[in-house]
Every structure is written in structure tokens, then in C-alpha cells.
Amino acid sequence: VEEGGRVVAVEVMLVTGTIRDCITDPERMEEIIDLIQEGREQYGSQTFDQHLMDLVKSGIVEFELAKAAANSPSDFDLKWNLIGGSEAATAPESEVGGFTL
Secondary structure, eight states, X not given: OOTTOOOOOOOBOOOOHHHHHHHHOGGGGGGHHHHHHHTHHHHOOBOHHHHHHXXXXXXXXXXXXXXXXXXXXXXXXXXXXXXXXXXXXGSOOOEETTEEO
16 A cells, blocks of 8 residues: 555454344344454454454554544554554464455
């Protein structure tokens, strides 16, 4: 991506039986984001913030820009620090849903 360019960050949700149940039960709607996050390895789903984190780790997006766009900037900052902050940016590219970022 050219400096000053744009890159897409997406949330991906596969409708599993559990997700379907949460959608139809208003009392369980809050569970959906956790299910998306937890289903990353098994289903290839990802939250918007997970994808932002991948973009930062791969060096495509600067941390501060991703943090500002995150659903919860404070949670994003906490997760960044828990995975090692700038050291995580040198980690190998992650594979998401069969695609390499």
C-alpha cells in the first residue's frame, strides 16, 4: 500500500448454528462478537479489530491509525501490549481463512 493510501479491514462472520441461535434470541446478541473472535481458527471468521491487528503486525497499517479505527481503542491497546507491542510487528504474517495477509 502506498503511503497515504487505503486498505480494507473487514469483519467476517460465518453463520454457524450457535450464531444463528444468537441472532434469533435478542438476549444472546451480545455473544456474537465473542463467537466470531473464537471461531477464527475453526471457521475463518474474524472481528474487525482482529483484522486491524493483523494489518498492524504485518506492517501495512500504523498502530495509532488502527487503534483509532478499532471498535474499542482501549481494548486494542491492551491486546497490542499483551502480544508484545512493536515486537509483534516483526512476527511472520498470519494466515486468516486460508488467505495470507
